[in-house]
Amino acid sequence: MANSRPPAGLTGLALLNNSQYNKSTAFTEDERERFKLRGLLPAAVSSQRLQTELIMENLRRKAYDIERYILLMALQQRNERLFYRVLLEYIEEIMPLVYTPTVGQACREFAHIFRQPRGFYITPTDRGDIFDILDNWPERDVRMIVVTDGERILGLGDLGANGMGIPIGKLALYTAFAGIPPAQCLPVMLDVGTDNQMLREDPLYLGTRQPRLRGADYLALVDEFVAAVQLRYPRALIQFEDFLTPNAYTLLNRYRNKALCFNDDIQGTAAVALAGVFAACRTTGKAFETLKILFLGAGSAATGIGDLVQFALVAAGLTPDQARKRLWFADVDGLLVAGREGLAPHNRPYAHDASPAGVIEAIERIKPQVLIGATGSPGAFGERIIRTMASINERPVIFALSNPTERAECSAEQAYRWSEGRALFASGSPFAPVLMNGKTLKPGQGNNAYIFPGIGLGALACQATRISDEMFLKAAEVLADSVADDDLRQGSLYPPLSQLREVSLKIAAAVAEVAYRQGLAKAADRDIRIETIRAMMYDPVY
Numbered sequence: 001m002a003n004s005r006p007p008a009g010l011t012g013l014a015l016l017n018n019s020q021y022n023k024s025t026a027f028t029e030d031e032r033e034r035f036k037l038r039g040l041l042p043a044a045v046s047s048q049r050l051q052t053e054l055i056m057e058n059l060r061r062k063a064y065d066i067e068r069y070i071l072l073m074a075l076q077q078r079n080e081r082l083f084y085r086v087l088l089e090y091i092e093e094i095m096p097l098v099y100t101p102t103v104g105q106a107c108r109e110f111a112h113i114f115r116q117p118r119g120f121y122i123t124p125t126d127r128g129d130i131f132d133i134l135d136n137w138p139e140r141d142v143r144m145i146v147v148t149d150g151e152r153i154l155g156l157g158d159l160g161a162n163g164m165g166i167p168i169g170k171l172a173l174y175t176a177f178a179g180i181p182p183a184q185c186l187p188v189m190l191d192v193g194t195d196n197q198m199l200r201e202d203p204l205y206l207g208t209r210q211p212r213l214r215g216a217d218y219l220a221l222v223d224e225f226v227a228a229v230q231l232r233y234p235r236a237l238i239q240f241e242d243f244l245t246p247n248a249y250t251l252l253n254r255y256r257n258k259a260l261c262f263n264d265d266i267q268g269t270a271a272v273a274l275a276g277v278f279a280a281c282r283t284t285g286k287a288f289e290t291l292k293i294l295f296l297g298a299g300s301a302a303t304g305i306g307d308l309v310q311f312a313l314v315a316a317g318l319t320p321d322q323a324r325k326r327l328w329f330a331d332v333d334g335l336l337v338a339g340r341e342g343l344a345p346h347n348r349p350y351a352h353d354a355s356p357a358g359v360i361e362a363i364e365r366i367k368p369q370v371l372i373g374a375t376g377s378p379g380a381f382g383e384r385i386i387r388t389m390a391s392i393n394e395r396p397v398i399f400a401l402s403n404p405t406e407r408a409e410c411s412a413e414q415a416y417r418w419s420e421g422r423a424l425f426a427s428g429s430p431f432a433p434v435l436m437n438g439k440t441l442k443p444g445q446g447n448n449a450y451i452f453p454g455i456g457l458g459a460l461a462c463q464a465t466r467i468s469d470e471m472f473l474k475a476a477e478v479l480a481d482s483v484a485d486d487d488l489r490q491g492s493l494y495p496p497l498s499q500l501r502e503v504s505l506k507i508a509a510a511v512a513e514v515a516y517r518q519g520l521a522k523a524a525d526r527d528i529r530i531e532t533i534r535a536m537m538y539d540p541v542y
C-alpha cells in the first residue's frame with residue numbers, strides 16, 4: 001500500500017511539517033508548483049534513495065547510540081516514510097537503535113532526552129474521562145495499540161512514565177515488519193505513578209509523581225481504558241507490554257476472553273522461545289516431546305514460555321501432566337519445588353515433588369537439554385552452569401532472553417567459550433558473531449519481534465475477535481520452519497532480521513487461518529493468501 005498524495009489543502013509549510021506526507025527535498029518540480037512549495041526548499045531535487053544515504057551518513061557520524069536514537073526519533077517526527085525506509089533497508093544497523101538494547105537506555109533517560117510528545121498518556125486523574133479524552137487523539141481508525149504501565153521495562157525495572165519508549169519502539173516495528181500504517185498505531189502509557197524513588201525525585205521526570213496506583217483503583221482504571229478503546233476503536237488489538245508479572249497475568253486473564261488482546265512478554269516471548277526450541281531440535285535430532293527444559297527466572301516471561309511449551313507438548317500427544325513434568329523452574333533460591341513458601345499462582349503448576357536444589361545440582365539431577373533464562377539478572381548463567389549443561393549435552397541449548405544486552409544471563413561469547421563452541425545459543429538482545437576455533441558462530445536473536453508483528457497483522461487481516469494460544473503455537477511453528485539449514489549450521493536458531501517482513505507475513509497468514517478454523521475471524525473474505533495480506537501492508541516508499 002503506497003502512501004498516497006497529501007489531502008487537498010495541505011500545502012506549503014504545513015505540508016513540510018506534516019510527517020505523514022513530507023518528502024522534504026524529494027518533492028519534484030511539479031509537486032513544488034502544485035503544493036505551493038516554491039521558494040521553501042533548496043533548488044536540488046533529491047530522492048528517497050539519496051535521503052536514506054544522507055541519514056546513514058549523519059547517523060554514523062554520531063559518537064553514541066543514544067544520539068543515534070534521538071536522531072532517528074526526530075526523523076520519525078518529521079518524515080515518517082523516510083524513517084521506515086531507513087529502518088527497513090538498514091535493519092541490522094537500525095533495529096538495535098530503535099529497539100533493544102538502545103531503547104532501554106532511551107527509557108532510562110526518557111525525560112532527559114525528551115523533545116516532543118508522542119503517544120497517549122493516561123493518569124489516575126483521567127478516571128471517568130478516558131473515553132472522552134481519547135477523542136483528542138487525531139486518528140479515527142486506530143487498529144494497533146501497545147500499552148504499558150512502565151513497571152517492568154525490559155529487565156530494567158520500574159521506569160514509570162519513562163517507559164513510553166517501549167510502546168513507541170514496538171509500534172515502529174509493527175509498521176516496519178507488519179506494514180501496519182503509522183496512523184493506525186497508538187502507543188499508550190498508563191501513567192499510574194512509580195515506586196522508583198529516584199525518578200520521583202528527578203526534577204525533569206515527566207510522569208505522575210506519586211506512588212503507583214494499586215489494587216481496585218488500578219484495575220478500575222485499566223478496565224475503563226479497555227472499555228473506552230473498544231468503544232472508540234472497535235477494531236483495535238491491544239498489546240500489553242512490560243507490566244510487572246502479577247499485573248501482567250491479572251490483566252491477561254481478565255481481558256483475553258473479552259477483548260482482542262495479548263500480552264507480548266508472556267505470549268510473544270513464549271512463541272519465540274518455543275520456535276527456538278523447535279529449531280534446535282532440527283540440529284540436535286532430538287524429538288521435541290522427549291525434551292526436558294529448565295527455566296531460570298520465575299516471572300511472566302519464564303512461565304509464559306512454560307505454559308506454551310506445555311500446550312505444544314500436549315499438541316504433540318502428551319497428557320498435560322506428562323507435559324508439565326518435563327518443565328522445571330528455578331530462581332535465585334534454587335529449584336521451585338512443591339511446598340516451597342510463597343509460590344506465585346503461575347509457578348505452582350510447575351513446582352514438582354522433589355527435594356530443594358541449587359541450580360547446578362538441579363541441572364545434574366534433571367539433565368535438561370534446554371536451559372532458558374528470563375531473569376533480568378546479568379551473569380545469572382555463570383561458567384559452572386554452562387559447563388554443567390555442556391557436560392551432559394552434546395549440543396546444550398542455552399537461551400539468555402533478558403533485555404537489554406547488559407541484562408542478558410550470559411553473553412554469546414561466554415556460552416560458546418564455556419561449551420567449547422557446542423552451545424546452541426540465542427539471546428533476546430543482539431550479540432555479534434563469535435569466532436571460535438576458526439569457525440564463525442552467529443547467535444540468533446530470540447526476540448518477540450519475530451512473533452508480535454505477524455500475530456498482529458494476521459489478527460487484523462481477518463478481523464480476529466480474540467487471540468488464542470493456538471495462534472502462538474502456529475506462529476512458533478512457522479517461525480521455526482523459516483530458519484534455513486544454512487543459518488542452523490552457523491548456529492542461529494532464527495532467520496536473519498532482514499527476513500522479518502517475510503516471516504511476519506507467513507505468520508500472519510497462518511494466524512488468520514487458525515482464526516477462521518477456530519471461528520475467531522469476522523472478515524467475510526476468507527481469502528487469506530500471503531499476497532492478499534501483502535497488498536494491505538504499508539510501504540514507506542514515496
Ligand SMILES: O=C([O-])CC(=O)C(=O)O
Nearest residue numbers: 100154155265403447448
Ligand atoms: O522488548 C524486547 O526487546 C523484548 C521484550 O518484550 C522485553 O524484553 O520485555
Ligand SMILES: [Mg+2]
Nearest residue numbers: 154241242265
Ligand atoms: Mg516486553
